[in-house]
Amino acid sequence: MILSDTRVAVRLDSSHHNLTLHYTEKAFYILHDLRKAGGPRHTRTHDILHHNLLRVAFDSTTRSLTVSYLKPKKKNKPHASLVVLTGVVQGNVSNEVVSTWAEGVMKSLYEDHGVLRCRRLLVFVNPHGGVGKGEKIFEKVVEPVLLAAGCDLTVVRTTHHGHAFDYVKDLELDKVDAIATVSGDGLIHEVLNGLAQHADPMSALRIPVAPIPAGSGNGLALNLIGIKHGFDSASAALNIVKGRPMKTDLFSITQGGKRSFSFMSQSLGLMADLDLDTEHLRWMGDTRFIYGMLRGIVTFNPAPIQLSIKVAEDNKDVMAETLFTRVQEKLSSGKEAAEESSVRESGALPTLKYLPDDNEDWTVIEDPILFVYAGQGPYVGRDYMAFPVSLPDDGMIDIATSRGEIVSAISGAETGENFWFPKLQYYKAQAYRVKPLSTKGNLSIDGERFPFEEFQVEVHPRLGTFLSCYGRYVADFSPRTAKK
Numbered sequence: 001m002i003l004s005d006t007r008v009a010v011r012l013d014s015s016h017h018n019l020t021l022h023y024t025e026k027a028f029y030i031l032h033d034l035r036k037a038g039g040p041r042h043t044r045t046h047d048i049l050h051h052n053l054l055r056v057a058f059d060s061t062t063r064s065l066t067v068s069y070l071k072p073k074k075k076n077k078p079h080a081s082l083v084v085l086t087g088v089v090q091g092n093v094s095n096e097v098v099s100t101w102a103e104g105v106m107k108s109l110y111e112d113h114g115v116l117r118c119r120r121l122l123v124f125v126n127p128h129g130g131v132g133k134g135e136k137i138f139e140k141v142v143e144p145v146l147l148a149a150g151c152d153l154t155v156v157r158t159t160h161h162g163h164a165f166d167y168v169k170d171l172e173l174d175k176v177d178a179i180a181t182v183s184g185d186g187l188i189h190e191v192l193n194g195l196a197q198h199a200d201p202m203s204a205l206r207i208p209v210a211p212i213p214a215g216s217g218n219g220l221a222l223n224l225i226g227i228k229h230g231f232d233s234a235s236a237a238l239n240i241v242k243g244r245p246m247k248t249d250l251f252s253i254t255q256g257g258k259r260s261f262s263f264m265s266q267s268l269g270l271m272a273d274l275d276l277d278t279e280h281l282r283w284m285g286d287t288r289f290i291y292g293m294l295r296g297i298v299t300f301n302p303a304p305i306q307l308s309i310k311v312a313e314d315n316k317d318v319m320a321e322t323l324f325t326r327v328q329e330k331l332s333s334g335k336e337a338a339e340e341s342s343v344r345e346s347g348a349l350p351t352l353k354y355l356p357d358d359n360e361d362w363t364v365i366e367d368p369i370l371f372v373y374a375g376q377g378p379y380v381g382r383d384y385m386a387f388p389v390s391l392p393d394d395g396m397i398d399i400a401t402s403r404g405e406i407v408s409a410i411s412g413a414e415t416g417e418n419f420w421f422p423k424l425q426y427y428k429a430q431a432y433r434v435k436p437l438s439t440k441g442n443l444s445i446d447g448e449r450f451p452f453e454e455f456q457v458e459v460h461p462r463l464g465t466f467l468s469c470y471g472r473y474v475a476d477f478s479p480r481t482a483k484k
């Protein structure tokens with residue numbers, strides 16, 4: 001069947017007016033026939049981008065057709081809105097034709113793009129994340145979108161720290177297609193660490209994870225969905241429905257003989273102080289980070305640490321050009337993310353390559369350092385693009401440090417422009433280690449507090465999996481040459 005040859009007329013249950021539905025390669029069109037009995041013909045057409053169309057379902061016993069889609073977020077609204085239209089198919093078009101058409105539309109929305117339709121989702125809701133709105137966001141916005149898309153939900157409300165970790169550690173892997181968290185970045189950290197502790201960690205870490213922003217940081221949501229829609233929970237739900245698995249580097253953190261995993265950032269000095277010492281200001285949402293930053297500038301305490309880095313690149317122009325080339329390649333290839341694969345690689349976690357006493361080709365920085373911020377994903381918060389040249393799977397961790405003049409380094413933080421500030425040292429590295437030179441200080445890993453003790457970080461290329469509609473981090477950042 002050529003889908004665009006078929007037009008399906010439906011009488012809506014709710015308003016008794018007729019609709020004509022038409023699917024083409026460009027969009028899904030809904031023509032509303034608003035004619036009043038005996039009055040002049042009055043029609044209105046609107047088009048829905050394929051990306052926003054969730055489901056077309058036909059029930060041949062009742063001849064009922066349901067179309068669900070997201071209406072993009074308006075400027076004054078917090079999120080995109082869900083529309084579900086249901087009505088009875090009109091005319092003498094056969095059930096078989098409508099069924100084949102609806103199935104064809106679904107196949108072109110999902111399987112043709114390498115996306116599983118009607119995913120089986122494990123959803124963790126942290127009722128206490130961020131400003132405590134997790135439950136409301138889930139019930140009012142997220143659950144209706146996921147159900148309208150035909151997803152099968154297992155919902156777990158977390159009751160304590162470690163709940164999600166324990167749950168996924170023993171997960172039956174073939175029962176779940178993706179894991180969603182209605183939370184901040186802290187719960188994502190917990191889920192990834194639970195998957196890494198699974199009896200079959202490599203298979204477990206292939207299950208894609210995706211965030212619904214309901215915490216105070218929400219860095220991952222910003223990076224996967226972009227700054228414009230990163231705080232829109234309906235768009236984040238759409239990413240869970242339509243996103244494709246995107247392989248992402250993860251970082252091993254070895255501290256005191258214990259190994260854990262980080263997916264986003266590690267911070268020491270000013271950046272950790274502003275994250276951890278502002279916990280009591282949680283009610284402020286992400287404004288608390290700005291408050292912490294300003295307070296840090298005033299107090300100006302260098303971090304008492306020695307930093308050693310296994311440097312792979314320290315030329316900022318090369319980093320920006322590499323990013324630019326990779327993004328252009330993704331955009332021009334048309335295929336922006338990997339296909340969903342049913343093949344799972346089993347096996348043990350990758351072994352550590354760098355021993356704590358390995359010093360060959362490590363650069364040691366002993367000068368006073370105001371902060372160390374290491375990680376991946378451009379945004380660490382709405383107001384701070386800390387790693388503008390970060391790539392999800394380049395096998396590198398980005399490290400930014402500064403020895404002073406933090407005020408200049410902060411200006412342009414939202415757009416990543418501070419990256420070019422000469423006093424901000426920026427490296428791409430395979431590994432790094434930190435030795436505290438005092439007992440007092442803060443270490444924050446993915447926004448969670450860790451002991452201020454010696455630790456080493458090593459990159460594991462493509463160990464983690466997130467869901468993404470774009471196959472890359474969504475942030476605008478260009479090399480200097482592109483700006484001229």
Ligand SMILES: Nc1ncnc2c1ncn2[C@@H]1O[C@H](COP(=O)(O)OP(=O)(O)OP(=O)(O)O)[C@@H](O)[C@H]1O
Nearest residue numbers: 129130158159160161183184185186187215216217
């Ligand atoms: N019911 C609960 N009570 C207390 N803590 C919980 C509960 N559920 C989850 N947690 C813990 O809360 C921590 C933070 O969770 P989450 O990431 O959702 O929010 P957040 O800290 O506000 O966000 P961010 O990490 O962006 O600052 C996690 O370590 C998680 O284990």
